[in-house]
Amino acid sequence: MKMISCHDCPLHDCGPFIPHSEEEKTFLNGFKAGEMSVEPGTQILLEGSNAPQIYTVLEGMGLREKTLEDGRRQVINFVLPGDLLGLQAGIMGEMQHTVEAVTRMRLCVFRRESLWTLFRNRPELAFDLTWIAAAEEHFLGETVATLGQRGGIERVAWALVKIFLRLRGLEKGTKEAVPLPYRQQDLADALGLSLVHTNKTLSRLRAKRLADWSAGTLRVPDVAALAEVAMTDPEALPRRPFL
Amino acid sequence: MKMISCHDCPLHDCGPFIPHSEEEKTFLNGFKAGEMSVEPGTQILLEGSNAPQIYTVLEGMGLREKTLEDGRRQVINFVLPGDLLGLQAGIMGEMQHTVEAVTRMRLCVFRRESLWTLFRNRPELAFDLTWIAAAEEHFLGETVATLGQRGGIERVAWALVKIFLRLRGLEKGTKEAVPLPYRQQDLADALGLSLVHTNKTLSRLRAKRLADWSAGTLRVPDVAALAEVAMTDPEALPRRPFL
DNA sequence: CGGGCCCTTGAGTGTCCTCAAGTTATGTGG
DNA sequence: CCACATAACTTGAGGACACTCAAGGGCCCG
DSSP states (O other): OOOOOGGGOTTTTSTTBOOOOHHHHHHHHHHEEEEEEEOTTOEEEOTTOOOSEEEEEEEOOEEEEEEOTTSOEEEEEEEOTTOEEOHHHHHHSSOSSEEEESSOEEEEEEETTHHHHHHHHOHHHHHHHHHHHHHHHHHHHHHHHHHHHOOHHHHHHHHHHHHHHHHHHTTOSOSSEEEOOOOHHHHHHHHTOOHHHHHHHHHHHHHTTSOEEETTEEEOSOHHHHHHHTTSOOOOOOOBOOO | OOOOOGGGOTTTTSTTBOOOOHHHHHHHHHHEEEEEEEOTTOEEEOTTOOOSEEEEEEEOOEEEEEEOTTSOEEEEEEEOTTOEEOHHHHHHSSOSSEEEESSOEEEEEEETTHHHHHHHHOHHHHHHHHHHHHHHHHHHHHHHHHHHHOOHHHHHHHHHHHHHHHHHHTTOSOSSEEEOOOOHHHHHHHHTOOHHHHHHHHHHHHHTTSOEEETTEEEOSOHHHHHHHHTSOOOOOOOBOOO
16 A cells, blocks of 8 residues: 555545645655555554544544443544544653444554644644644534433434534535444434334434435435424534644 | 642642642742632633633632533532643633632632643653643543443542542642531532432432531442442542642 | 354343432522 | 512423334454
């Protein structure tokens, strides 16, 4: 597998991402330590570990998750291309969740110490980094509100709207259908619902023709209608910085 | 009310905060736009607004909260001295939650544009800012895991452990008791439980002599025992940067 | 053809919710 | 000083939503 230069990064000109200037690309390329491919099921970052690397997802999908002492699992978020992994360890010194690959993934690798160089020499990029952290915080805030306040069908609808819009923004799939290679158990663990209940709730949404997730494909004929069930706005995601 | 210089900031030498160098203090002092006192009930920052200021809490307590379209309220976090407010608006351009004062509060005010100066001229402080954002993300991740996976009594115990340790770290109250001037409804909305159920759960903890929250004071004779009910580690909080 | 993984469906249970009433503490005006 | 109003906390009863347990079906792979 050949290493791609940041100048040819597949994330550039991809829907939601704010492109870098040529000069930034050159800087980032020096920043880049390599590339990594992982198989489904691989743990990329481990809760409690102090990984020396941070990654940007180039391709593939994964999960952020936390495990309680007695084994219960909480899925914190779905990991898609463009996401930055390991920022917590890079900044605070220790990962607070695990990141696991669900499909085969390709990752762009940076060394943690380079962060200092970035903060010293590239204030705009440091700002972008903080932007990314703040955006993550925003998303988690919404998740907290969902788990705390929304009922079963609202939760499922909310999650499907969110991930559908993210994937469509990435120009995966078509206007109505996107690939979604997770298990129902993953969604259940993300929403704090049991597998059985999640399954039955997905059936209800399918019966109402609001969302059909089967065979690894999510079909949403009318996002606005689904968003209404979710009690949320189907707002397009803002363009965001990356890397 | 006279404005305090950053050189005499009450947060310095206060338990959990990493002090600034003299030089940093001088820089921050130029950064400071003023001071603000607010009465209980005041909305300091509004969801959806684009506030031109960011604040550091010097004294008092408050709440971060989000409101769903139909009025349901989710408390995102409890706001204590040392917390930074408005970073989201400062970085991303819009607040995603409301911040409300519960007691009288005193706030240190900064202008949002100063953030740029900070990123350009003070990489260590910019790094600290990102540290704060990452820490917030970490905490919200734990909250998501709590709302998603823990049952009623575990949730309440978890929240009481967290806030008890935070307050004790700030050297409020004694070793066993700290002031906690919120309503049961606030805790209920933070944990996604009904007021009635929260009340009954607090009673159970009181009966077991694990935690007694009444008359605005939280008493925890044995943090480790309470943490065990919460299925969490009663880990001391790491020292953290501020401002 | 057997085994494993995931999805599906049914039945019974329990946690947590809503509704409702009552108590306590605090503040206000007569 | 007392009647009244308000806000928060408390307690009881009945019901709904989501959970666990259980069993069966589809699919892939060895």
